Amino acid sequence: MSAWNVSVLTGATSDTEPTLLVNFGTAKYIFNASEGMGRAWLQSHHSIRKTKGLFVTAAGTHRCGGVPGLLMLCADAAVPAIDIVGPYGLMHYLATMRSYTYRSTMVVKAVEAPTALVSAQPAASPSPVFKDENLSVYSIPLYPSVDGVDIGEPSTRPLKRKRSASPPTASKRSTPPLIDRAVESTSPVSPTLSVQARRENFNPTSLTGADAQEWRKLMLQEMFPMQPPPKADPSTSKGAKRRANALQEPADEPPPPQNMTFAPDRKYARLPGLVAGGGVDPATLPTLGYLCVGPSVRGKFDVKRAEELGVRGPLRGRLTKGETITFEVDDGQGGKIQRTVRPEECVGPSEAPQAVLILDVPTPAHIPSLLASFTDSPFFAKYRSKDENIRKEHPLHAVYHLCGEGVLEDERYKEFMNGFSDETHHLISSREHTADKITFTRSALVQAKLHQLDAEMFPLPKSKQSPPRDITSITGLPAKAAPAEPNILLHVRPVRPPVQDELAREDEFNPLVAAGSLPELSDSVREKVAAVKAAVAERMGRNSPATAPGDDVVITPLGTGSAVPTKMRNVSGTLIQIPGHGSILLDCGEGTWGQLVRSFGDEPDGVWQVMRDLKCIFLSHMHGDHHMGLSKILMMRAKMDPPPPEPLYVVGLRSHLMYILERQELEDHGLSNPNGVVMILSDALNWRFPRPYGRNQVEDEPFMNQDRSYEHAKAMCRALGLSSFTTVDVAHRIRCYGVVIRHNDGWGITFSADTMPTDNLVKAGRDVTLLIHESSMSPEEEDLAREKAHSTSAQAIDIGRRMRAKYLLLTHFSARYPGMPPRQGDGSSGGPIIGIAFDFARIRMGDMWKLNAYLPAIQHTFNEFGEDDEVEIDLTKLQ
Structure with missing residues (x-):
């Protein structure tokens, strides 16, 4: 029941960006959804039906280009609800989809992870940005150093942005305050904003800060207007309880409003800006790392010891749930005495939950922030330790590294990697060290056959079967470092090393390219x-x-x-x-x-x-x-x-x-x-x-x-x-x-x-x-x-x-x-x-x-x- 694994669905190629799939059998969780991810999913052996969560490491096309298509696939597969988690800017990105994305059959809840850096969070344990019966997911915001200032210094940690030029606009926009808590799309829309939205002269571009974020949330609710199912009663089935827990809705929170009263053209007015002037330097936006901690597993029940203590029937179930039980037993002289049995007398010690870490480090400028996250936070530091006693309580099976140009060869980053236990696997995605093989092999195979009909009209798809630089040429990497290639499967529980997914469909095209061959044609063809x-x-x-x-x-x-x-x-x-x-x-x-x-x-x-x-x-x-x-x-x-x-x-x-x-x-x-x-x-x-547009659709739009x-x-x-x-x-x-x-x-x-x-x-x-x-x-x-x-x-x-x-x-x-x-x-x-x-x-x-x-x-x-x-x-x- 608690077995789970991580698959590399897509890699860093011309067709796709890295996508990871965390699979529990009963539920799936996707990390990043770039362009081409949905198409790659369709040619894989994985089912979309049990998807529960999508986690993106950056708010932008690079990591989110396939989100609309993924949502469509989920809705068509009758997925009832999906959580989306991402960094600052996620709500804005989703709201830009409002003109072409709509589903009334699926609940979508979006959460922007806290933007405060790790040292600003409670020292004991940060709150997860997502939690259900399978996974607890913790976010790690990673900021680049700005203007030569090391973001790792506590005094310089507030978000600092450059402004870039943008097209002229009459609206003046102020920088929103730093958001230090997760912002959920399903929280109720401000009554004040509801009143403003009904006014004839209302313009969303005038909104700033929290009001601007409220408007983006409202747009997401317009795209997915279905209300979430009601909270399950404690007496209902286990399945209903799991579904209710997965939604993570506060018990006293009302459902999101449907069909809020405001003029229809307000929905298509320009969104509020993220910063003053309507522009933002993408190099200053944060990415997220995710620590994924699996479920705790109860220790093995000692049946022989339970028999010796007289524990039978339903009492055994209470012990496995961690309860201390008291019951009557025969005293051997025809009387009864009370006996108290603690769980540890019949149940072995619980197995510490396994974990994996996913890091998106686009530039070397993000490395100081990453280092600070693991040195300043006692919680995250426990997962990066060579102390075996600490590792037993906080085992980290693998780290997935999404590395931008120059990151993997940076001595600071290699030192960071080597700070983990020697038993930790490191799976690396880096364009500098990844072959650009064809992802959509069936289409390429057709083209290769038609190429034999007319080589000029049907040219072979271009690919690179070897990486620009071999990853083995980098000195100082951990012993268990390997490329995160598509269809690499890592069993987290039970713990196993990475292997090639045996269920993955055979690649019929890239081996032909590597061999310099063309597919054979049948005699009739x-x-x-x-x-x-x-x-x-x-x-x-x-x-x-x-x-x-x-x-x-x-x-x-x-x-x-x-x-x-x-x-x-x-x-x-x-x-x-x-x-x-x-x-x-x-x-x-x-x-x-x-x-x-x-x-x-x-x-x-x-x-x-x-x-x-x-x-x-x-x-x-x-x-x-x-x-x-x-x-x-x-x-x-x-x-x-x-x-x-x-x-x-x-x-x-x-x-x-x-x-x-x-x-x-x-x-x-x-x-x-x-x-x-x-x-x-x-x-x-x-x-x-x-052809004309409505009056309210021409204002402030050159x-x-x-x-x-x-x-x-x-x-x-x-x-x-x-x-x-x-x-x-x-x-x-x-x-x-x-x-x-x-x-x-x-x-x-x-x-x-x-x-x-x-x-x-x-x-x-x-x-x-x-x-x-x-x-x-x-x-x-x-x-x-x-x-x-x-x-x-x-x-x-x-x-x-x-x-x-x-x-x-x-x-x-x-x-x-x-x-x-x-x-x-x-x-x-x-x-x-x-x-x-x-x-x-x-x-x-x-x-x-x-x-x-x-x-x-x-x-x-x-x-x-x-x-x-x-x-x-x-x-x-x-x-």
């Missing part, structure tokens, strides 16, 4: 591939197509799935590369950065050159599968040195642009960088006339100036060589735009976004060269497509025919089709030449006919994969 290649070669030799404007434009689908990622497909993202001008990214779902790296490689002339050339990101609508990768793209671009030579224009709805501003509070998105982000309101580029957006759009068109960039309102569940892009050379591309068939797209995109259209459903599923506000493949083909598009690329396939997606027709009947989009394909617009010709061989290849049963998880339920 090889024959079909050979026949198709011969037919294409014959056509090219017989009648090579004449070069037409736009033939050299390259389309790279980065994600061709819908709603949620699958083993085969990532969610929406399509890169358009215009030679000599730059690139456009159409939508930017979670994991887009990883897909770019796998497509072009983590080299100066690879993904970093793509980022320098990227001049426009178009975001069609606020459903999460179309924009949740935006923050990661902007963060990585902002780190480039030297910076890109031209601005990046982000074209989106008001909610997209507000989202960028709010995320800038926590991490640098490059809004104030030279050649940084320029925001364009997509409504201002409407093909007919600008990007809502449509004339300014129009001028920025003209500059963007000049940079890309375009004659026009026009948004088209399409038929989806929420405000959604497609786009028509026309180039000065005469070619054009129309992108449908998510939509039912609409005449708007036909009229606005007439005679374009290429239509990229969503094709979520099969031709037989028109009713389902209408219900979900999507299109069937037959409807997409009809739109292309009516539009008189030369080519049609179908994409955005439902997870109901894990293999080859449905299609109908091939363009031979006078309609457009049809191609099907695949992740990582690199398609010259002039080679669309080739992609069409390859479809029989591609179909044959997919037929042999034997994918799992159909899956349908609709991200629109999040809205």
Whole structure:
């Protein structure tokens, strides 16, 4: 019952960041949820159903990019409640998700851990930030040294922040006070704030300190409005008691309010800022370490001794619970005497609870704070001791080190590691010492097979099978130090050394790369591939197509799935590369950065050159599968040195642009960088006339100036060589735009976004060269497509025919089709030449006919994969 283990679910790769899974069998606890974590979970053997807690070590995309998708997976798996714990800024991060995240079937409670450093806490034992029947979790805030001041000095411990420039705003924001206690999202909203929120002139950006935090909590309650279940009565079942204890609600606390009365547009007003001026230097924000202490285990019951003492029946159960019992026994002379038996007379000593430690140390500047946490706190010091007597009472089985650049080789850090018992295991995640292997191996394996059909159109995903530096080259590490590689399993109780998880699915791709091999094709697939290649070669030799404007434009689908990622497909993202001008990214779902790296490689002339050339990101609508990768793209671009030579224009709805501003509070998105982000309101580029917003949605928002957006759009068109960039309102569940892009050379591309068939797209995109259209459903599923506000493949083909598009690329396939997606027709009947989009394909617009010709061989290849049963998880339920 008390057995538990820790698995490394994902590692530090281009696809993912480190995620740890603590598993008790009856409950699971996740540590960090970066982009790609949900997709990695889907290809693992782990079930999501018993998830109870999520703990993040930093508030930002780096550690939280996969939180919305994780919450969706949990809700769809009927998880009734989940606790989220993180550092300062967690509530702000969660509140930025309010425009695209909603679930009424699951309770979500968020807690910001105390920001006071360890020495400011009670010397005996700090309070856990989370506690249930399995785990007691204690937080350790880690701050960087600021301006050369050692944060380890007690006199300098209050939070100290630098301010970074931010876009101009009329609101003045003051720095919130240091929060010295955990802040829970389920505590009641202030009555005073409730009154303020109903006032006509109320603006959340005016809130500061505790009121600002109250507003963020209210936003989370709006996203997850279900009330928690009532407290269980002591007489109820053990299961009910466990569920009640897991919620950790004070007995006298009322349930959170539902549907609080305030104007609907207040929910979408800009959030209160974290610091004055609306900006924060991410380098000064804290990370968290977590000490996870398992349950105490009762000693073994001595049955023989109990018999000798006359202890029988229910009395034995009372002893095992730690009670002293008194009962009557025969005195041997026909009378009765009372006997008292203490637990220790029949029950062996309890087993000390095992523990693991998780540390996120992003820079060497965080090391002094870490050292102080273990020298100044007697509680944490007990878990870092070589004294065997202390270790028996406070055993620490393992430390997981999430190390940023330069940390692991720092002599101070190595000394810190060696201060633990020699029996403690050290599992290390460090990009400097980790191979960048492919995470999503099934998708890569498909690409490797298609590579044998056309190496140029289906290039192999890029990876690095060996680390930049071997971890064994670092001197002075503890003897039991090893890399925290995916699928490393550590049994904490019973205590065992780290091993490879035997249940993990076999990696079919990376060993082939390491050996320099390609996957073998079956005889039937090889024959079909050979026949198709011969037919294409014959056509090219017989009648090579004449070069037409736009033939050299390259389309790279980065994600061709819908709603949620699958083993085969990532969610929406399509890169358009215009030679000599730059690139456009159409939508930017979670994991887009990883897909770019796998497509072009983590080299100066690879993904970093793509980022320098990227001049426009178009975001069609606020459903999460179309924009949740935006923050990661902007963060990585902002780190480039030297910076890109031209601005990046982000074209989106008001909610997209507000989202960028709010995320800038926590991490640098490059809004104030030279050649940084320029925001364009997509409504201002409407093909007919600008669509309006409500009156309260234009105040204090410079990007809502449509004339300014129009001028920025003209500059963007000049940079890309375009004659026009026009948004088209399409038929989806929420405000959604497609786009028509026309180039000065005469070619054009129309992108449908998510939509039912609409005449708007036909009229606005007439005679374009290429239509990229969503094709979520099969031709037989028109009713389902209408219900979900999507299109069937037959409807997409009809739109292309009516539009008189030369080519049609179908994409955005439902997870109901894990293999080859449905299609109908091939363009031979006078309609457009049809191609099907695949992740990582690199398609010259002039080679669309080739992609069409390859479809029989591609179909044959997919037929042999034997994918799992159909899956349908609709991200629109999040809205």
